[in-house]
Amino acid sequence: MEPPDIRIADYNYPLPDERIAKFPLAQRDRAKLLTYSAGNIGHTVFTELPALLPPDSLLVFNETKVIPARLLFRKDTGAVVELFCLEPLSPAGYEACFAATASCEWRCIAGNSKRWKNGKLYLPFGRHALSATLLEKQGDSVRIRFEWDGGAPFAQVLEQCGATPLPPYLKRDAVPEDTLRYQTIYARYKGSVAAPTAGLHFTQAVLDELAQRGIATETLTLHVGAGTFRPVKSATVAAHVMHSEPFTVSRNALHNILKYAGNIIAVGTTSTRTLESLYFLGQQCLLGQPPQAVTQWEACTTPCKAAPQEALQALLQYMENNRLENIHAATQLLIAPPYPFRTVRGMITNFHQPQSTLLLLVSAFIGDDWRNVYAYALQHDFRFLSYGDSSLLLV
Numbered sequence: 001m002e003p004p005d006i007r008i009a010d011y012n013y014p015l016p017d018e019r020i021a022k023f024p025l026a027q028r029d030r031a032k033l034l035t036y037s038a039g040n041i042g043h044t045v046f047t048e049l050p051a052l053l054p055p056d057s058l059l060v061f062n063e064t065k066v067i068p069a070r071l072l073f074r075k076d077t078g079a080v081v082e083l084f085c086l087e088p089l090s091p092a093g094y095e096a097c098f099a100a101t102a103s104c105e106w107r108c109i110a111g112n113s114k115r116w117k118n119g120k121l122y123l124p125f126g127r128h129a130l131s132a133t134l135l136e137k138q139g140d141s142v143r144i145r146f147e148w149d150g151g152a153p154f155a156q157v158l159e160q161c162g163a164t165p166l167p168p169y170l171k172r173d174a175v176p177e178d179t180l181r182y183q184t185i186y187a188r189y190k191g192s193v194a195a196p197t198a199g200l201h202f203t204q205a206v207l208d209e210l211a212q213r214g215i216a217t218e219t220l221t222l223h224v225g226a227g228t229f230r231p232v233k234s235a236t237v238a239a240h241v242m243h244s245e246p247f248t249v250s251r252n253a254l255h256n257i258l259k260y261a262g263n264i265i266a267v268g269t270t271s272t273r274t275l276e277s278l279y280f281l282g283q284q285c286l287l288g289q290p291p292q293a294v295t296q297w298e299a300c301t302t303p304c305k306a307a308p309q310e311a312l313q314a315l316l317q318y319m320e321n322n323r324l325e326n327i328h329a330a331t332q333l334l335i336a337p338p339y340p341f342r343t344v345r346g347m348i349t350n351f352h353q354p355q356s357t358l359l360l361l362v363s364a365f366i367g368d369d370w371r372n373v374y375a376y377a378l379q380h381d382f383r384f385l386s387y388g389d390s391s392l393l394l395v
Contacts, residue, residue, distance in 0.1 A: 003297050004336050006237040011363060012354045013374050021383035022170055024181040029203040032382055034391040039369060041376045046201045046390055049348070050209040054394075057346070058216045058260035060253075062196040062270045064223050065187035067155075068162030070174075073121035073132060081121055082111035083132055083144060084165065085158070086193065086226055087246075094191045094223065094246075098155035103147040105135065109226065110142045123161050126150065130161055155190060165193045167229055167386050169353065182386075191223035191246075197386045198268030198349045218256045222247035222270045222331075232355055237336050242296040242357065244332040247274045251319045251326065254278070257343070258316065261309050265346035265394075269358050272344050272365075277331040279342040282311030285318045294331040299339055308342040336360040337367070346394045351377055351384040366393055 025031055033046045044052075053059070069085040088097030090105040097104045110116070116134060123130045128149040135143040148157055164174040164182050174182075184199035186207075210217060227243020234240050257264060257275070266272040281291035283304040295301070306314070319327055334357060347365060351374065352358035363370045373391065382389045 003238040003300050004338065006336055006360070007235060008232045008237055008240075008355045009235070011356075011359050013371070014378075015354055015384060019378065019382075019384050020169060021385060021387035021389075022172060024177070024200070024387045027203075028181075028185075028201050029206050031201045032380075032389040033201075034373065034377055034382065034389070036366060036369070036373055036391065037394040039372075041373060043376075043380060043382075047206060047209075049206060049392065050213050050215060052392060053210075053213075053215055053265065054263065054346075055214065056260070056263045058218055058256060058264050059210065059267060060218050060220060060257070060264060060271045060275060061184075061186060061199060061267045062274070063186060063188040063219045063221050064192040064196060064270070065190045066164065066183050066192045066195050067190050068158050068179075069165040069193040070163040071123060071130075071132070071158075071161055072163070073123050075116070075121065080112060081116045084109040084111070084193070084226065085162075086141060089143060094189070098153060098158075098190055100154045101151045102149075103145060104154050105143060105145045107138065107141050108144045109140070110134075110144075125152075125157055125161055130157055165226075167194065169229070169385060170387075186219075188219075189221045189223075189248075191221075193226050194224040194228050195386065196222075196224060196268045196270045198271075198390065200387070201390050202267075216256070216260065218253050220247065220249045220253055220271065220274050222274045224270055228358070231353075232357060237334070237360065240334070240357070242332045242334040244293065244330045245270075245273075246328070246330045247277070248326050248328050249274065249278060251316065251324065254312065254316050254319065254327070258309065258312050261312070261343075262345060264344055265348065266344045267348045269347075269349055269352075269361050272347055272349075272361065273331055273333055273335065275343040276335065276341065277329070277333050278315060279308055279311045280333070281327065281329060282306065282313070282315035285314040286311060291315060291318060291327060291329060293329060294333050296332040296334045298333060311342070334360070335364050337364045339364040341365065341395075346392065348390060348392055350386065350388050350390055351382060353385065362393070366395060
């Protein structure tokens, strides 16, 4: 099977700038909620979500936490060099890197890098300073060594020196309000440079209502990378290179996913990509391979055609055989029509940019009805993108 020959121009729609939500609503759960089921479209408010979910559903949340990834260094000349932290390189892994107390290395995007050829940059950090050394260029990113005195963990350094990494389409600098609002209330594990925005509408009151109605919930973690905002610049989707993102799923979560197979509702596209990636990890196990990274076109290239429950069971068996409490992997999976969903039955998601991979995912999920959904949202004054309104899509 070849990658889908999709013209990205066919996934366009008019999005006036005034329809992009530049700031969050005063109350998270007062956002509008578009409802879609079998072609029927309506809307209500997000507080009504628990009453709209099928009673046998498992709602799956992404517990990733956004880090203040933007660091603004100023040269002696006054020129500003922005370093945008993408992923830790040394020590390996997010936890180890955030716990480092003197130095660490990250892959970063460097803004205004032409004005920084060599030497160190400095940023005040309490009574000390955070320094950045350019080690090497790696394509469109750079390898940076950060060093600091005082013994504080790098997580604390970022909290004091960094800024919230708002999406570029908001066209504004972060304000104090964003520190709290560009974060889900259940965020737990640091690592994302973009919020899993479908979760921004949940409040404790909504979570309590889910529990009262007996709606089961589960969690996983996928750290969202800056590539989520990367536009599709090629004429066809087959020529687009998808970003890779690390994820973690516990053995207990996998048990629950198997238990509720066929009735799983993903909170956001990040949870969706993770849940669907688990199927391909299971297929790798069935082929006698240890589960590893899921490639961009795994759905097209894998020779195994296992049933969803068979694949997930194989992954669970692998974890049990190897006494693994968590599976750590990465996914580059690009979900686009005519992708057949194996794990997810429903999705809660915001409204995405024209000609984006996220819009392709929605199209794969509900088919050409995405046009009707987005037209309805535009006609009924929905707010779009990260701080915008929400939708519940059931198939």
